[in-house]
Every structure is written in C-alpha cells, then in structure tokens.
Amino acid sequence: MEPDADRPAATRRDAIRYCGAAAGAGLLAGCAGIEPTDGSASTGSGDDGSGAADQGDGSASGDAGTGSYTAELAPVGEVAFDAVPEDVMVYSLLYADLAVALGHGDAVNSLGFDADAGGNTLDAYYAGLDGVAFDREGLAQLNSGSGGVSVDRELLYELDSDLHLADPCLFASFDGWSEADVAEVRDNVAPWFGNVYSRRHSEPPEPCRDEYAYYTLPEIGERVAAAFREEERFAALETVREDLVETIRGDLPPAEERPTVAALIYMDGTYYPSRTDEPGFANAHVRPFDVPDAFAADDVTYETAYDHERLLEVDPDVVLHQYGIASYYDVGAIREELADHPVAGELSAVESDRFYPSGHPVQGPIMNLFQLEMTAKQLFPERFGEWPGYEHGDDYPEIPESEHLFDRDRVAAIVAGDAE
Incomplete structure (x- = not known):
C-alpha cells in the first residue's frame, strides 16, 4: 500500500514528531535510543522482579518555554512532542489501563480486539473505584482476523492518531506487515510508543533485536507517563503499588509452607500452562x-499442552486460571467440569476447591493492584482474607473494607487528579 498523498493534512499529529523520521531512519531508530549498552536485550532485575533495562528514569525532558518535550521507550528510542497526545491508538489492555490511570482514557480511539470484551475486563476492576471508567463506545477494533491477527494499515490512516501506543515490533510481526510498513505509518501518521515483548521477555522479530530492552510494569508505566506529562500522577499510583507489595511481602509464611502454583488456561480437554517463575510483566501479580512454580521442572513454551493425566502428575496445590475475571473463560463452569471428570477430579486443586479465576497477564497498573490483592487472598487466605466466590462476567467481587489490601479512594483520587 502506497501512502495516500491526497489525505487531508493532519492537525495535532504534526506536533508530535518522531525524531528519526526526517533522516529516513528505519523501524527502530531514534535521536537517542535506549538500547542496552551491550547491544542485546537486558535481563536485569526491577522492583517487581520481572527484569528490566536500566535505561534512565523515564521522565520527560523538554523546554518549558515552548512546551516541547521528549519521552523514551525501547525499541523506538526518543520521541519528541510539542503537545500532549489527545487521540491515541491502543492495541492492548496494558496501554488502555495505563491511559485511564494517567487520566487520559478519553484519548483512546481503538483496541486490538473486541472493545466490549476488553472493556468488560476493565469495567470489572474499575467498578470498585468511584468515578473511574473506560468509555469504549465507538472504539475501533484493530484486529479483524478470525484465526490469526490481521490489522489493516489503512485503518491506522483513518484513525489519524496523535500517537500509536503499541509496540512497532509486534505490528511488524503481523501478517501483511513489514518493517517498511511500520516505518511508513510512523512517518505518515504518528509515532509508535510501546513495548510488549517485556510481557514474557520473549524474542522480538529479528529487525528489532538490537534495539530492544525489557522493562518491568512500573518502568513501562513511567515512560508512558512521560509521554503524557503525567509523571507525578504515575509516581503517586506507583507508591500505592509499592505499599501493597510491602504489605504482601511482610506477611508471607515461610517458604516451605507456601503452595505449589500452576498458571494455565483450560480449553476443550487440554491445559495450556505458563511459567510463573520467569521474568516479564505477565507475572507481576x-x-x-x-x-513454587508447579511447572518449574518442565520445558514450558507457548506450544506446550497437557492432558488430564499429565497435569495430575504435576498436581499443583493451587491453579490460577488466566483471563478469569470478566474475560474469556468461565472458570466456575470449568471447575465443575473438572470435578466431574474421572482423572481431573483427582487434582488436589480441584478437590480442595483451590482452582481459581486469575488475572489478565497483559495488565496495566490499576489491573495489577486488584490482581495482586486477588492473588494474595487466593494463595494465603489465612493471612490476607478469604477470596469471595466469583461468577463469570461479574465485577471484581465486593470485599469488606477492612480486608482491602490497598486504598480504593486513594487510587480513584489519583486517577481523577485530585490526590494531594
């Protein structure tokens, strides 16, 4: 597809300049890239243990007199702004949740998949936060694929966003996309600003590997906050998360008393496991x-699949079923199905009723707070309070205020910009 030279001139997107584009830069080049010093992906540790690149504090720098500023994020490097983005393409819930957390949820014009499905998940968590909401009415659905992933480049032209809050390396991997296509959209519509392979520290497409870096969830958050000039708001929200993590770590039982945990997805008689002891923001909750990871002794990849007999050999104490809150899977119905199965019914987690709906691995900062609290109650109810029953499609369950592990009113005030 050739760029449409007859398209009307852009307005606000002209004020958001990708600093390498004028020099005919490739997919990933920027004015001041933040690639690892050895040219390879970083595997250092961050506060949540997910591994991160030590690439600066992520704060925006700029000229207070002109209003111009910059923000940095691998793999795109440095992006220069003359104005805060007001119309933003978003692919994943991570960045939708971040936009809401930073007070810019109204800027989101799209989601990668069905907006109602993703919006339902956000609604389930936001229901406990007074005044916090995600308006998904009218959002464009970027992916039109039924079996794979298919995003029409022309749709990005039609959206005419100020910023593409998505990983360009991910888009370069889509069917029908190339490195040149990603660069074309950057140059003719708006810059990219996203990092998704930090989810599990998986390997990005080959053209991206030299410039890629892996971040913790807070590190992604502070860099996106810099793009919206909301560093103080994000810092306040991060303080809530740090306090929550400190509360959790301060009341854990001895290591030998902790249950073995399996994170997985169950579908049509097959289990698809995920490791919880590996780096990446997917495990931040x-x-x-x-x-102990129940799958620690196994070579688990995206292609790994277990039958009932194989999972019974592993026999985890607790099962955390991913995408379990107002999302794709009715975990209650799955649990009933397994309880009636002659093999699966013998699983310790099924027999002890510790087969739980768990969180969404592509989580933003608000989602992460609720998912940390949820996991605490599922793993250690005697220390953090019982996890209430949960029915598929419901909001995050009501928990007595005395058993809250973080302050909902504080979070709502931060999102609203009212926190002191």
Whole structure:
C-alpha cells in the first residue's frame, strides 16, 4: 500500500514528531535510543522482579518555554512532542489501563480486539473505584482476523492518531506487515510508543533485536507517563503499588509452607500452562509471593499442552486460571467440569476447591493492584482474607473494607487528579 498523498493534512499529529523520521531512519531508530549498552536485550532485575533495562528514569525532558518535550521507550528510542497526545491508538489492555490511570482514557480511539470484551475486563476492576471508567463506545477494533491477527494499515490512516501506543515490533510481526510498513505509518501518521515483548521477555522479530530492552510494569508505566506529562500522577499510583507489595511481602509464611502454583488456561480437554517463575510483566501479580512454580521442572513454551493425566502428575496445590475475571473463560463452569471428570477430579486443586479465576497477564497498573490483592487472598487466605466466590462476567467481587489490601479512594483520587 502506497501512502495516500491526497489525505487531508493532519492537525495535532504534526506536533508530535518522531525524531528519526526526517533522516529516513528505519523501524527502530531514534535521536537517542535506549538500547542496552551491550547491544542485546537486558535481563536485569526491577522492583517487581520481572527484569528490566536500566535505561534512565523515564521522565520527560523538554523546554518549558515552548512546551516541547521528549519521552523514551525501547525499541523506538526518543520521541519528541510539542503537545500532549489527545487521540491515541491502543492495541492492548496494558496501554488502555495505563491511559485511564494517567487520566487520559478519553484519548483512546481503538483496541486490538473486541472493545466490549476488553472493556468488560476493565469495567470489572474499575467498578470498585468511584468515578473511574473506560468509555469504549465507538472504539475501533484493530484486529479483524478470525484465526490469526490481521490489522489493516489503512485503518491506522483513518484513525489519524496523535500517537500509536503499541509496540512497532509486534505490528511488524503481523501478517501483511513489514518493517517498511511500520516505518511508513510512523512517518505518515504518528509515532509508535510501546513495548510488549517485556510481557514474557520473549524474542522480538529479528529487525528489532538490537534495539530492544525489557522493562518491568512500573518502568513501562513511567515512560508512558512521560509521554503524557503525567509523571507525578504515575509516581503517586506507583507508591500505592509499592505499599501493597510491602504489605504482601511482610506477611508471607515461610517458604516451605507456601503452595505449589500452576498458571494455565483450560480449553476443550487440554491445559495450556505458563511459567510463573520467569521474568516479564505477565507475572507481576504472582511474582511478589515467591511461590513454587508447579511447572518449574518442565520445558514450558507457548506450544506446550497437557492432558488430564499429565497435569495430575504435576498436581499443583493451587491453579490460577488466566483471563478469569470478566474475560474469556468461565472458570466456575470449568471447575465443575473438572470435578466431574474421572482423572481431573483427582487434582488436589480441584478437590480442595483451590482452582481459581486469575488475572489478565497483559495488565496495566490499576489491573495489577486488584490482581495482586486477588492473588494474595487466593494463595494465603489465612493471612490476607478469604477470596469471595466469583461468577463469570461479574465485577471484581465486593470485599469488606477492612480486608482491602490497598486504598480504593486513594487510587480513584489519583486517577481523577485530585490526590494531594
């Protein structure tokens, strides 16, 4: 597809300049890239243990007199802004949740998949926060694929966003996309600003590997906050998370008393496991508990699949079923199905009723707070309070205020910009 030279001139997106584009830069080049010093992906540790690149504090720098500023994020490097983005393409819930947390949820014009499905998940968590909401009415659905992933480049032209809050390396991996296509959209519509392979520290497409870096969830958050000039708001929200993690770590039982935990998805008689002891923000709601991974002895990849007999050999004490809150899977119905199965019914987690709906691995900062609290109650109810029953499609369950592990009113005030 050739760029449409007859498209009307952009307005606000002209004020958001990708600093490498004028020099004919490639997919990932920037004025001041933040690639690891050895040219390879970083595997250092961050506060949540997910591994991060030590690439600065993520704060925006700029000229207070002109209003111009910059923000940095691998793999795109440095992006220069003359105005805060007001119309933003978003692919994943991580960045939708971040936009809401930073007070810019109204800027979101799209989601990668069905907006109602993703919006339902956000609604489930936001229901406990007075005044916090995500308006998904009218959002464009970027992915139109039924079996794979298919995003029409022309749709990005039609959206005419100020910023593409998505990983360009991810888009370069989509069917029908190339490195040149990603650069074309950057140059003719708006810059990219996203990092998704930090989810599990997986390997990005080959053209991206030299410039890639892996971040913790807070590190992604502070860099996106810099793009919206909301560093103080994000810092306040991060303080809530740090306090929550400190509360959790301060009341954990001895290591030998902690249950073995399996994170998985169940579908049509097959289990699809995920490791919880590996780096990446997908595990940011489990990692602080330092529990034994039931799959630690196995070579688990995206292609790994277990039948009932194989999972019974592993026999985890607790099962955390991913995407379990107002999302794709009715975990209650799955639990009933397994309880009636002659093999699965013998699983310890099924027999002891410790087969739980768990969180969304592509989590933003607000989602992470609720998912940390949820996991604490599922793993250690005697220390953090019982996890209430949960029915598929419901909001995050009501928990007595005395058993809250973080202050909902404080979070709502931060999102509203009213926190002192």
